Amino acid sequence: MLLLEHDNTDNIGELKKGNRILYLDDVTVSFDGFKALNSLSLTIEYEELRCIIGANGAGKSTMMDVITGKTRPDTGNVVFGQAVDLLKMDEPAIAQIGIGRKFQKPTVFEGHSVFENLELAMKGDKRFFKTLFACMSGEQRDKIEEAMVLIGLKDFYKKEASILSHGQKQWLEIGMLLMQDPKVLLVDEPVAGMTPGEVEKTGQILTDLSKNHSVVVVEHDMEFIRSIAKKVTVLHEGSVLAEGSIKNIQENEKVRKVYLGE
Amino acid sequence: MKTNISLVQQILQKDKGGKIVLLMLFFVVVFVAISNLLIPKDSFFYISTYTVTLLGKYLAFALLALALDLVWGFIGILSLGHGAFFALGGYSMGMYLMRQIGDRGVYGNAELPDFMVFMNLKELPWFWCGFDNFFFAAFMIAFVPALLAFIFGWLAFRSRVTGVYLSIITQALTYALMLAFFRNDMGFGGNNGLTDFKDILGFDLQSDGTRISLLVLSFLALLGGYIVSKYIINSRLGRVCIAIRDTESRVRFLGYKVEQYKLFIFVVSAILAGIAGALYVPQVGIINPSVFSPMFSIELVIWVAIGGRGTLYGAIIGAFIVNYASTYFTSALPEVWLYALGGLFVIVTLFLPKGAVGFIKKLNLKKYTEVSNASS
Numbered sequence: 001m002l003l004l005e006h007d008n009t010d011n012i013g014e015l016k017k018g019n020r021i022l023y024l025d026d027v028t029v030s031f032d033g034f035k036a037l038n039s040l041s042l043t044i045e046y047e048e049l050r051c052i053i054g055a056n057g058a059g060k061s062t063m064m065d066v067i068t069g070k071t072r073p074d075t076g077n078v079v080f081g082q083a084v085d086l087l088k089m090d091e092p093a094i095a096q097i098g099i100g101r102k103f104q105k106p107t108v109f110e111g112h113s114v115f116e117n118l119e120l121a122m123k124g125d126k127r128f129f130k131t132l133f134a135c136m137s138g139e140q141r142d143k144i145e146e147a148m149v150l151i152g153l154k155d156f157y158k159k160e161a162s163i164l165s166h167g168q169k170q171w172l173e174i175g176m177l178l179m180q181d182p183k184v185l186l187v188d189e190p191v192a193g194m195t196p197g198e199v200e201k202t203g204q205i206l207t208d209l210s211k212n213h214s215v216v217v218v219e220h221d222m223e224f225i226r227s228i229a230k231k232v233t234v235l236h237e238g239s240v241l242a243e244g245s246i247k248n249i250q251e252n253e254k255v256r257k258v259y260l261g262e
Numbered sequence: 263m264k265t266n267i268s269l270v271q272q273i274l275q276k277d278k279g280g281k282i283v284l285l286m287l288f289f290v291v292v293f294v295a296i297s298n299l300l301i302p303k304d305s306f307f308y309i310s311t312y313t314v315t316l317l318g319k320y321l322a323f324a325l326l327a328l329a330l331d332l333v334w335g336f337i338g339i340l341s342l343g344h345g346a347f348f349a350l351g352g353y354s355m356g357m358y359l360m361r362q363i364g365d366r367g368v369y370g371n372a373e374l375p376d377f378m379v380f381m382n383l384k385e386l387p388w389f390w391c392g393f394d395n396f397f398f399a400a401f402m403i404a405f406v407p408a409l410l411a412f413i414f415g416w417l418a419f420r421s422r423v424t425g426v427y428l429s430i431i432t433q434a435l436t437y438a439l440m441l442a443f444f445r446n447d448m449g450f451g452g453n454n455g456l457t458d459f460k461d462i463l464g465f466d467l468q469s470d471g472t473r474i475s476l477l478v479l480s481f482l483a484l485l486g487g488y489i490v491s492k493y494i495i496n497s498r499l500g501r502v503c504i505a506i507r508d509t510e511s512r513v514r515f516l517g518y519k520v521e522q523y524k525l526f527i528f529v530v531s532a533i534l535a536g537i538a539g540a541l542y543v544p545q546v547g548i549i550n551p552s553v554f555s556p557m558f559s560i561e562l563v564i565w566v567a568i569g570g571r572g573t574l575y576g577a578i579i580g581a582f583i584v585n586y587a588s589t590y591f592t593s594a595l596p597e598v599w600l601y602a603l604g605g606l607f608v609i610v611t612l613f614l615p616k617g618a619v620g621f622i623k624k625l626n627l628k629k630y631t632e633v634s635n636a637s638s
Contacts, residue, residue: 068515095517107512109505116501121516128522131499180516 012081012098015183017047020082021214022067022099022184027076028238029062036062037073038238044184049210051225051246052218054235055259060218061104063235064186068101069094081183092126100182104189106169110162114153114172117161118144121176144179151175151205167198174205184214191224203228234258273492279619280492280575284485287578290317291481295474314473315545320585321480322542325487327565327577329534332491334563335572336500337527338507340425343432344535345559346439347407351536352549353443354406356456357390358399359467359544363460376458377451387449396463403540404533411532412525419521419528424510433556440554455550462544473545480541484578487534491574494530503527564607570617579618 013019022044029037037059044050054060065071066078069091078086086094095101109117122140124130148154151171156164161172170190177185187206191199199221207228209215219225225232225246232249234241242252249255274281294317297309326348333339365372369379374386392398414435418428446452465472494500506513506520514520543549552558561584569580584603591599614621 091514092517092519095515101515103512107509109508109512111504111508112501119498120501120505120513126516126518128499128502128519128526131502132494132497132526134498176516 011083012183013083015046015081017045019046020044021046021048021080022216023077023079024063024066025077025079027063027066027073027078029059029066029071029073035238037066039076040235040239042233042240044214044216046183046214047210047212049207049215049228049230050217051229051232052216052235053220053222053225053232054241057237058235059238060235061188062238064101064188064218067094067186068099095180096126098181098183099186100177100180100184101186102170102173102177102188102190104192106166106173108161108164108169108172108176111160113158113160114148114164115144115157117172118147118175118179121179123179123181147175147178150178150208152201167194167202170194170198170202171205174202174209178209182213184216185209187215187217189219190217191219191221199224200227270489273489273496277492277575279573280488283575283578284488287321287481287484291321291477295477298470299474311470311473314470314477316589318473318477318480318545319542320582321477321484322538322545323565323585324578324581325480325484325538325541326535326562327569327581328484328487328491328574329531329538330562331566331569331571331574331577332494332534333527333531334566335574335577336495336507337503337524338510339524339528340429340563341432341528341531341559342429342556342563343434343436343559344531344562345553345555346432346436347411347532347535348539348542349436349439349443349549349551349553350407350410351403351539352543352553353450353456353539354393354399354402354536355540355543356459356549357393357450358396359459359462360456361390361394362462363458366460367458375451375456377454377456378449381446383449389449400540403536407532407536407539408529411529415525415528416521419524433559436554436559437556440551440556443551443554451550453551455548455552456543457548457550459544459547467544467547476541476545480545483537483541487537488574488578490530491534494527495574499523499526561603564603566617568606568610568617570619573617573619576617576619583618 015021020043024040024042026039026041027037028035028039040059040063042063052060052063062071066073067086069086069089072087080086080097080099084097089097109120112120119136122144124134145154148157151174153168153172153175156168161169164172174187174190190202190206194202203224206215206217217225217228229246231244232246233243234249234252234255236258241258242249242255244252294309294314297307298311298314301308326344329347330341330344333341360375363375367376367379369376371379374383378386393402418431423431442448443450444453450456459467461467462472465475495503502513502518502523506523510520539549539553565580565584566577567580568584569578570576584606587602588599591602610617616623
């Protein structure tokens with residue numbers, strides 16, 4: 001068991017647009033006989049904005065769980081970059097190596113200010129004796145400022161996160177993801193419960209992010225997906241049903257059958 | 263020295279409540295010390311040695327409450343067995359004090375404490391070795407509770423035992439220790455515990471000077487414990503701890519090893535509790551297994567709840583309020599006390615969820631809004 005090994009960053013390989021950053025190969029997960037993922041294979045490229053859609057129970061959340069190390073698959077491989085085996089790593093190690101996840105329900109630290117939330121999420125040495133004597137450098141402060149501008153919460157930096165609106169909490173979460181300097185961002189239903197204005201802004205934030213990161217968005221809202229997506233993957237019963245541009249997907253017969261019952 | 267002072271100032275910078283509480287305690291301690299030592303006994307202003315000891319005991323309890331608030335208020339571990347760490351520190355001190363008695367015991371045996379002679383032990387058990395030496399004992403006061411906290415915490419936190427389950431295990435821990443220490447063959451004096459102490463570091467424990475010194479030491483320990491705790495809370499580590507308290511799984515996803523943080527805070531807290539126990543024993547003059555009893559540990563939680571959880575100084579206030587009330591009631595109306603304590607807990611839980619500190623803050627807020635309403 002090499003659970004805690006996360007020094008193999010060399011194996012990520014060259015990070016440039018179009019290179020493979022995340023690769024799921026024949027992954028199967030079953031809960032009491034029910035196959036949540038059924039030999040799922042999927043490739044995500046660097047600096048790509050990928051939308052994943054699928055009905056309830058299609059395996060979207062389970063897929064996220066497998067990638068972040070929360071759930072262990074029965075069979076299959078999950079590879080990060082060129083050759084980092086994610087199945088040998090635990091949750092903190094996977095977070096450290098560059099996979100960030102935003103949850104469906106925004107879970108920010110309510111008792112902390114926006115600034116402190118971002119500070120805690122910042123990439124760095126997270127062993128307890130380092131944090132005991134940690135001081136913030138100017139560079140780190142700049143990075144936090146930068147993230148606050150990007151998510152549009154600069155005016156709130158001293159405010160407790162508990163007073164933020166639902167949409168603002170979602171953005172703060174995205175900001176927290178950003179602070180970890182991830183290569184891949186997994187974003188689970190970012191616009192659920194948002195006002196139209198907030199949805200638009202979220203789309204803008206995610207598009208901006210995909211210029212320097214890979215962004216994987218799981219979402220139900222077709223309107224939203226149409227507005228941001230370049231490439232869409234449709235999951236159905238634990239495996240990929242279709243993949244392609246939004247136009248192709250909408251015209252795809254299998255998809256229409258499953259979704260619209262045609 | 264100057265940098266030290268400015269560091270302390272920096273730590274306490276935004277902590278108005280803490281500064282007020284500590285300053286008040288400082289004046290009380292100075293006042294009591296002067297009134298006890300310098301004012302003649304027949305004067306109205308004389309404060310009896312009994313009161314000095316009582317205050318010293320409260321200060322030790324306040325440090326214990328502080329230790330509990332550190333784990334409960336800031337990282338969300340409700341320990342119902344913190345009395346165990348307090349007792350272990352106390353027993354370490356008690357063992358040193360027993361060795362100090364020498365041949366002045368009832369049996370006049372220079373080699374063995376009285377209770378061992380009474381139980382026909384031929385030689386000192388191995389774990390009593392070294393307790394003749396004060397520095398060894400002082401080391402053990404911190405080391406034994408820390409070791410127990412480390413082993414217990416390592417096992418519990420690694421298996422991700424949290425919430426009520428963890429509380430119950432801590433309760434079981436202190437209960438098991440109580441049963442063990444009740445046994446005569448454990449070599450800690452059974453249910454009588456350790457008592458009949460004579461002196462500490464060569465100073466007579468009954469003399470006023472020693473009592474006052476212990477009082478001042480207790481205050482300094484509380485002050486030191488407060489500053490250390492405050493430093494931890496103010497650091498980034500402290501912010502991680504509060505985040506763990508609020509949303510543990512989220513912290514894990516950020517790449518923090520939650521177990522390490524819990525273990526660190528738990529061990530620091532156990533050491534503070536151990537020191538509190540070590541200060542308690544010479545002032546009270548006895549340590550016995552009743553300190554391990556789950557009742558005591560639960561009462562301790564009530565002190566913190568009444569004072570106000572998660573503020574540190576609230577724990578100090580709570581320890582003083584409840585223990586003063588306890589001293590008063592147990593002599594004035596002994597049969598009422600337990601009901602009063604229970605009632606107090608219910609009232610605080612229902613009406614003052616943030617304890618006395620929260621109540622004061624609320625009053626201030628009300629006053630403030632009334633003033634601003636009146637002016638506008």
